[in-house]
Amino acid sequence: MELIIFYLAAVVAVGGGLMMIMQRNPVASVLYLIVTLVAIAVMFVQLNAVFVGALLIIVYAGAILVLFLFVIMLLNLRGEKFAEKRTRLDRPTRIILAVAFILELLAMFKQVAFPGRMDELMVQASPDFGGARPVAELLYTKYLFPFELTSILLLVAIVGAVVMARRDEKDKKRGI
Amino acid sequence: MFEIFFPILALAALAAIIAVGLALLSVTLGRRTKEGAKMESYESGMVPTGDTRSRIPIKFYLVAILFILFDIEVVFLYPWALIFRQLGIFGFIEMLTFIVILLVGYFYILGKGALKWD
Amino acid sequence: MDLKLATIDLGLIAPEIIIAAVAMLILLLGNVVRRRTILAYFGLFGLVAALLTALPRWGNPASGFYGMVQADNFAIFFKIIFIIAAGLTILMARRYLISHEIESPEFYALLLFSAVGMMVMAATSDLVVIFLGLEIMSVPLYVMAAFARHDVSSNEAGIKYFIMGAFASGILIYGIALVYGATGTTDLRRILADWGFFEMHSQLFLYSGAILVLIGFGFKVAAVPFHMWVPDVYQGAPTPVTAFFSVAPKAAGFAALLRIFTYGFADMSQLWAILWILAVLTMTVGNILAIFQDNIKRMLAYSSIAHAGYILVALTAGGDGAVSSAAYYLLAYTFFNLGAFAVITLIDTRNSSTAQIDEMQGLSGRHPFLAAVLALFMFALAGFPPTAGFMGKFYIFSEAIKNGYIGLAIIGVMNSFVSVYYYLRVVVVSFFARPNKEFEAVSYTPAIFIVLVITAAGTLILGILPGYWLSLARAGIFQFL
Numbered sequence: 104m105e106l107i108i109f110y111l112a113a114v115v116a117v118g119g120g121l122m123m124i125m126q127r128n129p130v131a132s133v134l135y136l137i138v139t140l141v142a143i144a145v146m147f148v149q150l151n152a153v154f155v156g157a158l159l160i161i162v163y164a165g166a167i168l169v170l171f172l173f174v175i176m177l178l179n180l181r182g183e184k185f186a187e188k189r190t191r192l193d194r195p196t197r198i199i200l201a202v203a204f205i206l207e208l209l210a211m212f213k214q215v216a217f218p219g220r221m222d223e224l225m226v227q228a229s230p231d232f233g234g235a236r237p238v239a240e241l242l243y244t245k246y247l248f249p250f251e252l253t254s255i256l257l258l259v260a261i262v263g264a265v266v267m268a269r270r271d272e273k274d275k276k277r278g279i
Numbered sequence: 280m281f282e283i284f285f286p287i288l289a290l291a292a293l294a295a296i297i298a299v300g301l302a303l304l305s306v307t308l309g310r311r312t313k314e315g316a317k318m319e320s321y322e323s324g325m326v327p328t329g330d331t332r333s334r335i336p337i338k339f340y341l342v343a344i345l346f347i348l349f350d351i352e353v354v355f356l357y358p359w360a361l362i363f364r365q366l367g368i369f370g371f372i373e374m375l376t377f378i379v380i381l382l383v384g385y386f387y388i389l390g391k392g393a394l395k396w397d
Numbered sequence: 398m399d400l401k402l403a404t405i406d407l408g409l410i411a412p413e414i415i416i417a418a419v420a421m422l423i424l425l426l427g428n429v430v431r432r433r434t435i436l437a438y439f440g441l442f443g444l445v446a447a448l449l450t451a452l453p454r455w456g457n458p459a460s461g462f463y464g465m466v467q468a469d470n471f472a473i474f475f476k477i478i479f480i481i482a483a484g485l486t487i488l489m490a491r492r493y494l495i496s497h498e499i500e501s502p503e504f505y506a507l508l509l510f511s512a513v514g515m516m517v518m519a520a521t522s523d524l525v526v527i528f529l530g531l532e533i534m535s536v537p538l539y540v541m542a543a544f545a546r547h548d549v550s551s552n553e554a555g556i557k558y559f560i561m562g563a564f565a566s567g568i569l570i571y572g573i574a575l576v577y578g579a580t581g582t583t584d585l586r587r588i589l590a591d592w593g594f595f596e597m598h599s600q601l602f603l604y605s606g607a608i609l610v611l612i613g614f615g616f617k618v619a620a621v622p623f624h625m626w627v628p629d630v631y632q633g634a635p636t637p638v639t640a641f642f643s644v645a646p647k648a649a650g651f652a653a654l655l656r657i658f659t660y661g662f663a664d665m666s667q668l669w670a671i672l673w674i675l676a677v678l679t680m681t682v683g684n685i686l687a688i689f690q691d692n693i694k695r696m697l698a699y700s701s702i703a704h705a706g707y708i709l710v711a712l713t714a715g716g717d718g719a720v721s722s723a724a725y726y727l728l729a730y731t732f733f734n735l736g737a738f739a740v741i742t743l744i745d746t747r748n749s750s751t752a753q754i755d756e757m758q759g760l761s762g763r764h765p766f767l768a769a770v771l772a773l774f775m776f777a778l779a780g781f782p783p784t785a786g787f788m789g790k791f792y793i794f795s796e797a798i799k800n801g802y803i804g805l806a807i808i809g810v811m812n813s814f815v816s817v818y819y820y821l822r823v824v825v826v827s828f829f830a831r832p833n834k835e836f837e838a839v840s841y842t843p844a845i846f847i848v849l850v851i852t853a854a855g856t857l858i859l860g861i862l863p864g865y866w867l868s869l870a871r872a873g874i875f876q877f878l
């Protein structure tokens with residue numbers, strides 16, 4: 104049963120990702136991205152990383168993608184074709200990079216997922232590993248310094264957003 | 280693992296069945312007419328004007344991004360609340376520092392009038 | 398379960414705390430205090446205070462916060478570089494910001510926050526903290542690049558920098574994730590200590606991760622082939638911001654790179670080949686493209702790419718001597734590159750993105766002092782004795798030869814010869830070209846005059862009396878605890 108759910112989630116995630124990049128309409132892309140994120144959240148839950156899974160849904164699928172929709176509305180993008188400027192080297196570069204990346208993934212996959220090695224590589228985690236409590240026990244002790252740094256990062260982001268998006272006197276004069 | 284999440288799975292399945300089922304029902308049972316008025320988007324009985332996707336002011340965006348930043352702040356509170364007792368005064372000061380730094384951001388926003396709507 | 402709670406030594410991060418607190422106060426006071434001069438000098442005061450708390454730590458390396466903070470000499474050396482860069486930027490920025498009507502308290506706050514991020518990056522051995530520091534450094538920089546909100550080219554610079562920076566961060570965090578997957582830790586000290594125990598399969602992950610980390614930082618320090626964003630961003634951003642861009646984030650990126658690649662990943666024997674190629678490409682492409690630039694900010698942008706290449710030579714060579722040579726060079730480069738940009742900031746009060754080299758005609762007749770210091774900075778960038786530029790390059794290349802990278806050193810020296818052409822062009826134009834029209838007079842402010850004096854003095858002192866500073870840099874190699 105768990106295996107079935109895993110494959111279902113994997114197929115949905117990959118399919119959603121593919122549909123996301125193949126859509127011309129940016130709003131549809133965002134919706135497919137939500138599908139992908141939910142599927143990935145399912146996989147996180149299966150890996151015992153319940154907290155990360157929940158965060159993925161609350162923060163990413165819930166909040167950040169809403170922001171994406173806002174931006175799309177803001178920019179007034181439609182399903183219009185982007186004028187593509189291609190150089191002659193464009194296509195070969197893409198193909199070379201894609202092939203190289205696939206080879207790299209295959210090499211890793213072969214080394215890691217080699218049958219028989221799987222068991223020795225799998226580390227048996229404690230059942231509540233990845234729940235909110237174990238995360239908290241690490242986050243507020245060992246990772247205390249990074250945790251406080253995040254607050255500065257968030258503060259900087261707040262200031263940046265306000266500086267960039269607020270109307271100033273000059274805008275008001277020009278009636279924007 | 281599976282037992283714990285069975286209720287959620289059941290709920291998800293129920294939601295999917297209802298969503299797909301209702302759409303299928305209306306497709307199979309409903310009569311189909313294609314007229315001009317039917318193809319227009321529904322605007323609560325008003326005659327629609329312009330495009331649905333019009334540009335919106337950047338104010339909305341600012342509110343949205345500020346919401347997300349404080350949303351992420353709240354995310355840090357969940358796990359903290361779980362082990363709050365174990366951490367004791369140490370955890371309290373730790374979280375206080377975090378909140379105070381973000382409060383600076385909040386007062387900055389207020390002072391700038393970034394949340395004023397005109 | 399009983400949690401092991403940390404004993405907190407705030408003294409270790411006192412400079413960061415002071416600067417962050419001052420930045421926050423500037424944000425809050427910015428809505429109340431109408432006189433921005435006070436805020437700017439308050440920021441400067443914070444930097445000086447941070448410097449004074451950082452210096453006594455020299456020679457007493459300490460570690461804290463569960464090993465997340467490393468307050469060793471290496472960290473302090475780089476903290477000094479960041480403080481100098483941020484302080485000089487505040488001094489030179491004010492007049493520019495006022496004359497372009499973009500001055501606001503946020504500028505100083507963002508600058509200080511960015512410096513905090515850099516300090517965090519330089520003073521840790523943990524990849525997670527390095528990443529957080531990088532983000533705290535970068536987010537203000539994106540905003541500062543687009544700070545002239547009503548100028549199209551500044552907006553373009555902000556967007557380009559943001560998109561490239563976001564990509565770089567994504568690649569970097571992916572690399573860190575792979576390293577973590579392979580080793581089970583993000584602590585560089587443990588990666589080094591456990592090196593022999595990693596299995597073949599995790600070696601592959603580790604190498605992939607290390608290369609992705611290298612690419613991520615390659616974007617940040619503007620190494621070829623990850624340099625495409627540099628010219629446009631340097632040209633479009635407000636000139637004082639460009640000045641800050643060209644020195645501080647570069648130093649921070651290299652501080653992290655040096656920690657990661659000459660310490661944590663020191664046993665990755667195959668990596669040097671990639672670094673070698675990266676160094677050669679960065680030097681050569683930067684120098685050759687700089688020749689063809691007529692816009693002075695673009696020229697300095699390519700020149701900064703070339704200088705990143707010289708420091709990559711030190712990174713490739715590895716070893717304690719090379720690390721200290723890179724640190725010394727970054728300190729010297731901070732002085733003469735900031736100085737060059739200070740001159741441009743002063744001359745260029747009109748539209749900053751169109752400053753041509755030819756506009757320097759007649760500078761020596763009108764402003765002999767300005768022309769003289771500009772020539773000094775150009776000589777230092779080109780690497781002439783007796784400036785700091787010469788000593789820095791000499792030190793780096795001799796370390797490369799000492800470690801057996803003779804080919805790399807030769808390519809580096811040849812590149813320096815190429816660079817002489819375009820640096821001297823500026824000097825020749827400002828001194829000898831017959832002006833078509835009278836050079837427009839510029840008015841100094843005391844602040845900019847101080848910047849010019851400090852940078853010129855730094856360039857000369859580090860060049861003429863290198864011994865003391867070199868010994869500082871030598872003492873500044875990292876001592877992890």
